[in-house]
Amino acid sequence: MRQIINLTQTTSGSYLLLSSLDISRRNLALRGKEAFAQVVKLADYAREEINEIGGYYAFSKEIINGDSVFDFDRTKLSVNTLNVGLAGIEVYDLLRDEYDIQIEFGDLGNFLAYLSIGDRPREVERLVSALSEVRRRLSEVRRRFGKPDAAGLMRQEYIEPEVVLSPQDAFYAEKTSLPLEETAGHVCSEFVMCYPPGIPILAPGERITERIVEYIQYAKEKGCSMTGPEDPDIRRLNVLKGVY
Structure with missing residues (x-):
């Protein structure tokens, strides 16, 4: 051949x-x-x-x-x-x-x-x-x-981030891995992107909220391609250790 x-x-x-x-x-x-x-x-x-x-x-x-x-x-x-x-x-x-x-x-x-x-x-x-x-x-x-036409659909396409640390500080800080459902309130240490459109849902240094967790779960359920985290299935996320 x-x-x-x-x-x-x-x-x-x-x-x-x-x-x-x-x-x-x-x-x-x-x-x-x-x-x-x-x-x-x-x-x-x-x-x-x-x-x-x-x-x-x-x-x-x-x-x-x-x-x-x-x-x-x-x-x-x-x-x-x-x-x-x-x-x-x-x-x-x-x-x-x-x-x-x-x-x-x-x-x-x-x-x-x-x-x-x-x-x-x-x-x-x-x-x-x-x-x-x-x-x-x-x-x-x-x-x-007997179901309504738009039942269960998420209409919000962008969630305003709460920036806690700079991406550089978050990248070099001490990290730990948590199940996605337990990450709300923690500061993310990696990118999470939904493609399309490829705009980050989370960036290093941004606080994870319940709405963001729900958004990620919803995007996965609908079949969107998720990229960025160390865990490709995004069952877990890397977050910063400690309280910020």
């Missing part, structure tokens, strides 16, 4: 790839503005159709406020799912596993799909149809069992 690979591989750049990149560059140079105008038009159409379903919120430039949001890339189809009764990552999994639609990612409250010059209206129609069916199926199940 190694000999065959050595016969067919090269350290030189692939000229098929290089030529395709040059053709793409030429196409964008000559027709890029027109092509992306069509992408924006398709994305706006997708937002209108998704918002017509009900429950989903495909947001766009209306969120620009000149303060925390200065602009918005309309080719990125960002959709809030909480009013449907599902976390964004759950919709992401359903689209991939049951409808063969691969989107960019899902987090606790949203999913993100990219639109490009390679997408056509029929792909958008497939996505809209799948989202409509997901909502219909979920509504039927909830009516049958």
